[in-house]
Amino acid sequence: MVFTHQLPLVPLPAAVVVHDGRMPVTATTRVHGSSPTIDILTAAAARRGVPSLAAAIPPEGTASEPAAGDIVLRVDPAVTASEGYRLSVGAHAEITGADEAGLFYGLQTLLQLLREDDAGWSIPHVEIEDAPRFTHRGVMLDVARHFFDVAEVKRFIDATSALKFNRLHLHLTDDQGWRLHIDSWPLLTERSSSTSAGGDPGGFYTKGDYREIVAHAASRHMVLIPEVDLPGHTHAVGVAYPELVEDPVLNDALVAQSESLGQPLPVAGETYLGWGVGHSSVRIREERTYDFVRDVVRELAEMTPGPYLHIGGDESLGTSQEDFDHFAARATQIVVDAGKIPVAWHEMGAAADIAGGTVGQYWGMKAPRGTHAAEAAHFVERGGALIMSAADATYLDMKYDENYPLGLTWAAVIDVRTAYEWEPTAVLDVPDAAILGTEAPLWSETTRTIDDVEHLVFPRAAAEAEIAWSPQHGEGREWSSFRERLGTLAPLWKAEGTRFHPAAEIPWSDR
Ligand code: ACM
Secondary structure: OOOHHHOOOOOOOOEEEEEEEEEEOOOOOOEEOOOOHHHHHHHHHHHHOOHHHHHOOOOOOOOOOOOOOOEEEEEOOOOOOOOOEEEEEOOOEEEEEOOHHHHHHHHHHHHHHOEEEOOEEEEEEEEEEEOOOOOEEEEEEEOOOOOOOHHHHHHHHHHHHOOOOOEEEEEOEEOOEEOEOOOOOOHHHHHOOOEOHHHOEOOOEOHHHHHHHHHHHHHOOOEEEEEEEEOOOOHHHHHHOHHHEOOOOOOHHHHHHHHHHOOOOOOOOOOOOOOOOOOOOEOOOOHHHHHHHHHHHHHHHHOOOOOEEEEEOOOOOOOOHHHHHHHHHHHHHHHHHOOOEEEEEHHHHHOOOOOOOOEEEEOOOOOOOOOHHHHHHHHHHOOOOEEEOOHHHHOOOEOOOOOOOOOEOOOOOOOHHHHHOOOHHHOOOOOHHHEEEEEEEEOOOOOOOHHHHHHHHOOHHHHHHHHHHOOOOOOOOOHHHHHHHHHOOHHHHHHHOOOOOOOOOOOOOOO
């Protein structure tokens, strides 16, 4: 007898029945259907060493009956909830997506079940009915502290969408660099994109690059959420347009941190190479600032098909509360006027007049400190909702252990178990329905390459994927099962070239 929690699946599906037997996948296996997902299946199978699938697509328009060992892909909105799917494996395998996204997720489940043993490749006989717990299952990549090019971002999309993440938040601007070309303010990328933290090389996306990322994300059913961080984290804006920003405000923590890391302090108008925070702000009482915000938001909205536009709001430590609140109200309204739903870090919830419907992103601790919970709750009071990014659980840039070479420790040291064992609805005193879902951010101060990024993201992103997708309760939805199932992803990651930290907590399997 095989139990659900022994299947090599992450995230855990909503409902699974396992039957005896396995369906061999052989050179005679044919793939039926017309979805673009077929190409994703055949390419992934080829990378795994299942070459027969690559040539197994029947000619266009063929609706032949599946033979034993065949794989059928189809869409039927009646099958289950949005993004859900049914996977049935017996004599043949059939994935029925509620929509194309559901079909794509059903395919990811099938690819995890597809295993090689001494008898060859096969899939266990199962009946799975699955749909996500949360609509918002996000990851964030900071391309400002270190820049990652289009191919690298696509690789990140492929690896995270395979875990059923459906939101990619790109942190496009920060003190260290501005990474997206804006036609109406061309000096942003001309003057403020060539370096990264520590003086590493920088870069920026042309509008064509950005559209290419958006399209690739869409092909993997991920909605892109672009972030322009305002009013703080804007030193790079001042390198391009000094008239838009205040002089750096050097708080004690910044001075002490810079000294201990041997990093330079920010100097007005000069590229900033350290990673201290809280020293920069746009000029909040000058109308020119809002011309700038309006132009950037308009251009960003024009090239972003998704509904969200993130305008930052974190760590404006040198700005008075009154000025910050004034900016938060105006900036969120500018996003609404551009036809998008504003998203903001939870600090913007301090402003009484943030635009109604603004989505807050909570990045405080699992046990909220100070005013963080009240700030987050204010988004809900204003008709918005929340994305949960509890820093001591979801921050993928925290170290796995004190000695891990990459990452930081200011929020916590986060081993895989700590990343797994938290509950997004238990952090704040808001209705469960106000929680859109979760997001796991990767801040890139210490990650100089995409390989570094992946070593911090994997395997912990898989823990966040299960929290966001799987039912809160149920057979296998616990650490002892998760660590076993997680170990079975190793051969898939190796086949894809995805780097991961082989954490000692996890029993990694070979195949
Ligand atoms: C953040 O970590 N400053 C949102």
